[in-house]
Amino acid sequence: MQILYGVFVLSFLGAGVYYLQEDPPNAVHFFVIALFFFVVLFEFRGNPFSRKMYVLVSLILVGNAMIQFFVASNNAVLGLVSLFLAYFALQARRRVKH
Numbered sequence: 001m002q003i004l005y006g007v008f009v010l011s012f013l014g015a016g017v018y019y020l021q022e023d024p025p026n027a028v029h030f031f032v033i034a035l036f037f038f039v040v041l042f043e044f045r046g047n048p049f050s051r052k053m054y055v056l057v058s059l060i061l062v063g064n065a066m067i068q069f070f071v072a073s074n075n076a077v078l079g080l081v082s083l084f085l086a087y088f089a090l091q092a093r094r095r096v097k098h
Helices: 002-019 024-044 051-069 076-095
Strands: none
Touching: 002 024, 002 076, 024 076, 051 076
């Protein structure tokens, strides 16, 4: 499972770098999704970040959803994905004890 999340992080970082020049809102989306999977990867490894980090990631994901809804053209699905992942980040915050 950890290898799968590592592949997710690397693939989303690669997609973000690829789209950085031609479509910056999509690049931001891919970088933020990579950040989410990076945080979850460390949780799976038994070395989670503090609870404040999960709140920060969820706020960044909500901001990314607003960018996808209102700034980027025809990216409502990506905004919904960001909102779902923000909810999952808050749920992960409840699992972390410190």
